[in-house]
Amino acid sequence: MAGSLESKVALVTGGGSGMGRATALIFAREGARVVVADVNAEGGEDTVSMINDAGGEAIFAYADVSRAADVEAMVNRAVETYGRLDCAHNNAGIEGPVGLRTHEYPDDAWGQLMSVNLKGVWLCLRYEIPQMLKQGGGAIVNTSSAAGLVGMRGASAYAATKHGVAGLTKTAALEYARPGIGVDAVCPGFIHTPMFARINVDNPRGEEQASAMEPVGRLGTPEEVAEVVVWLCSDAASFVTGNVMPVDAGFVIG
Numbered sequence: 668m669a670g671s672l673e674s675k676v677a678l679v680t681g682g683g684s685g686m687g688r689a690t691a692l693i694f695a696r697e698g699a700r701v702v703v704a705d706v707n708a709e710g711g712e713d714t715v716s717m718i719n720d721a722g723g724e725a726i727f728a729y730a731d732v733s734r735a736a737d738v739e740a741m742v743n744r745a746v747e748t749y750g751r752l753d754c755a756h757n758n759a760g761i762e763g764p765v766g767l768r769t770h771e772y773p774d775d776a777w778g779q780l781m782s783v784n785l786k787g788v789w790l791c792l793r794y795e796i797p798q799m800l801k802q803g804g805g806a807i808v809n810t811s812s813a814a815g816l817v818g819m820r821g822a823s824a825y826a827a828t829k830h831g832v833a834g835l836t837k838t839a840a841l842e843y844a845r846p847g848i849g850v851d852a853v854c855p856g857f858i859h860t861p862m863f864a865r866i867n868v869d870n871p872r873g874e875e876q877a878s879a880m881e882p883v884g885r886l887g888t889p890e891e892v893a894e895v896v897v898w899l900c901s902d903a904a905s906f907v908t909g910n911v912m913p914v915d916a917g918f919v920i921g
């Protein structure tokens with residue numbers, strides 16, 4: 668049976684780990700040719716090998732999403748290699764320091780989070796959209812967070828960037844609905860990834876505490892988020908745009 672993304676070309680930033688890797692693998696499972704972009708070359712190349720081993724097609728593109736030249740080169744690489752760009756998961760992000768209150772947050776970390784988590788998503792849109800306009804459409808999914816929908820103690824900069832991604836997503840959705848580019852965001856709850864492990868490195872009860880905050884009583888898996896991203900990029904979601912969608916098993920409604 669043909670996959671839902673047969674003959675499409677998909678790009679994932681932060682594709683060398685966690686949810687980005689899971690999305691890259693599921694894009695490939697659904698028949699897309701995949702550009703795996705990351706600052707972590709080893710992780711990105713490993714994702715490409717996993718896709719190739721499963722019979723799919725992928726390349727790695729080094730890109731720091733906070734640098735315009737890298738993002739432009741990443742999109743050019745996708746088009747030069749595969750001829751087009753149909754789907755993009757703008758997912759790369761960093762957590763920054765955790766547990767500091769708003770007035771304690773360091774300047775340099777504030778700037779770094781804004782550059783990667785917020786400007787990085789905007790730069791991706793800036794270079795992906797012109798290519799999709801040329802082709803007459805496309806689908807873009809940005810990664811926000813539950814912290815893009817509700818406040819989160821000890822994560823002021825992170826929550827600010829993720830709320831920013833939500834605003835950027837809704838605005839771009841309105842601007843590009845007519846030319847046929849869907850723009851949505853996913854807002855994951857607590858997901859079992861290397862980022863979650865880093866945040867909880869000094870807290871042996873971190874998983875238990877986060878699980879207790881999730882109505883289903885457990886963390887999510889990267890694949891549970893990736894399946895939603897891939898659905899949003901498929902033709903099955905053709906009347907869907909501008910959603911800032913919780914993928915959190917009910918965390919933000921609690």
Ligand code: NAP
Nearest residue numbers: 681684685686706707731732759760812855858860861862
């Ligand atoms: P992850 O396992 O740390 O994966 C993120 C990947 O992005 C890593 O390979 C990382 O490389 C890469 N990266 C970091 N900075 C980058 C940059 N400037 N340009 C390109 N790539 C960069 O994280 P994850 O948990 O899968 O998170 C993915 C996204 O989901 C992030 O936007 C995160 O904020 C969001 N999110 C996560 C959770 C959660 O519970 N895990 C919940 C809600 C939202 P390095 O490994 O070298 O840093």
